[in-house]
Amino acid sequence: HDRIDEVASRFAALRAEIQFRYEKACLLKPEEEPASRQRMEDEIDALKEELAFLERINRGGEAMAAVDQERVKAIAARTWTDAWGQEKPLLSDDEVYNLCIPRGTLTPEERKIINGHMDVTLDMLGSLPFPRKLQRVPEYAGGHHEKMDGTGFPLGLTRDQMSIPARIMAIADVFEALTAKERPYKTPLKLSEALGIMQRMRNNDHLDPDLYQLFIRSQVWRQYGEKHLDPVQLDVEDGSAFL
Structure with missing residues (x-):
């Protein structure tokens, strides 16, 4: 069972949060809309790049660099808000374990x-x-x-x-x-x-x-x-x- 689609759905939720913060900021301080828009676009671009990175390493290979393993852990430390308003890690401990296999594709x-x-x-x-x-x-x-x-x-x-x-x-x-x-x-x-x-x-x-x-x-x-x-x-x- 490849869980990358489940991970992608959390990224989609996090993207929606970023867009919501932008819209809220525009209502509160419309004069700062250009800066808010740039901040939103930068955050979304970074989010897309992180998901692309996870999709790439999820395919596995001969070996995984230590720097990539550390990046997975850094991404996992981010949070997203679920349907019940609770903040949760972007990646579970088990997902980090499976994504950070140092060699090959098997735990x-x-x-x-x-x-x-x-x-x-x-x-x-x-x-x-x-x-x-x-x-x-x-x-x-x-x-x-x-x-x-x-x-x-x-x-x-x-x-x-x-x-x-x-x-x-x-x-x-x-x-x-x-x-x-x-x-x-x-x-x-x-x-x-x-x-x-x-x-x-x-x-x-x-x-x-x-x-x-x-x-x-x-x-x-x-x-x-x-x-x-x-x-x-x-x-x-x-x-x-x-x-």
Whole structure:
């Protein structure tokens, strides 16, 4: 449930308050109407800009700057008057919490639920009677959220504890997730954006550095993009900048 429309309705109420103060000021001091009008227009412009800011960060992204988090808290400290004449914060504590997620778009509580899909994957695949040549399928499928430094999930495996196919799956999963058009909760990234994120993940020891280099040099990302991505996403010809 996206609550940004509820937030916008409070901004509309606050805008009406600003206009009402202007009209009242004009009745009390008509000679100061130009100054009152300018003050009203400045306040409304600032209100529009703040709402546009909230709408932008509500879409989420790779990371949220600390200065943006502080701005959300400052906006939340403003008040509006509800239908019963009571002053209330422009944003609730829970809305501030959800708008100030430092990385990604999930709260820690939501991420814990999402991460549980790997436990389900391992349980389901581990219960199936795979033939000998497919017996390592659970390992390959269950390792695509592991990181080379051991900070991934569900098992917290390090690079040395993972097979090469499992490490390959981790790279493939990240690339597909960043560029996929079929995920309604996010906008598919251009190749430059996706490869930039993956390069940083490699630098942070999240992706296997040798396999990542092979991924870039082989241009498998380009072959995949030409086959599965929209033309607007294909903004990289040579991946050397991402090695």
